[in-house]
Amino acid sequence: MKKIEAIIRPFKLDDVRNALGDKIHGMSVMEMKGFGRQRGHSEVYRGAEYKIDFVPKIRLEIICKDEEAENLIAIICESARTGKIGDGKIFLSDVQDIIRIRTGERGEAVI
Numbered sequence: 042m043k044k045i046e047a048i049i050r051p052f053k054l055d056d057v058r059n060a061l062g063d064k065i066h067g068m069s070v071m072e073m074k075g076f077g078r079q080r081g082h083s084e085v086y087r088g089a090e091y092k093i094d095f096v097p098k099i100r101l102e103i104i105c106k107d108e109e110a111e112n113l114i115a116i117i118c119e120s121a122r123t124g125k126i127g128d129g130k131i132f133l134s135d136v137q138d139i140i141r142i143r144t145g146e147r148g149e150a151v152i
């Protein structure tokens with residue numbers, strides 16, 4: 042199982058969600074702030090260049106089966122991209138186990 046953490050532009054959330062459609066089984070969405078290589082400078086947010094270090098972003102967290110990950114990453118890249126600096130990043134990692142609290146089930150069946 043894999044965890045896809047995608048940091049995207051807030052206004053791209055609906056596009057990404059729609060593009061993923063029913064290919065995902067669940068998703069967590071968090072509002073956050075951060076900076077990348079430009080340290081927040083020279084990024085445009087809502088028409089104005091951001092003068093502070095932190096730029097508002099959305100963080101998506103999706104847990105999926107190993108074989109689903111690359112397709113989901115491709116969909117996120119395509120739907121979140123503007124081509125300008127600050128489009129975001131995707132972090133991919135392994136997930137050791139999943140537990141459904143209600144039933145105590147574990148593993149891939151819980152996805």
Ligand SMILES: Nc1ncnc2c1ncn2[C@@H]1O[C@H](COP(=O)(O)OP(=O)(O)OP(=O)(O)O)[C@@H](O)[C@H]1O
Nearest residue numbers: 048074075076077078079098125126127128129130
């Ligand atoms: N090395 C990192 N560690 C943790 N979070 C990061 C890292 N790099 C980027 N992020 C997160 O991703 C968000 C978007 O980063 P950003 O798209 O600016 O990356 P970048 O590497 O600067 O690429 P670009 O040149 O396209 O802007 C940041 O606001 C931050 O939340």
Ligand SMILES: [Mg+2]
Nearest residue numbers: 077078079127
């Ligand atoms: Mg950047």
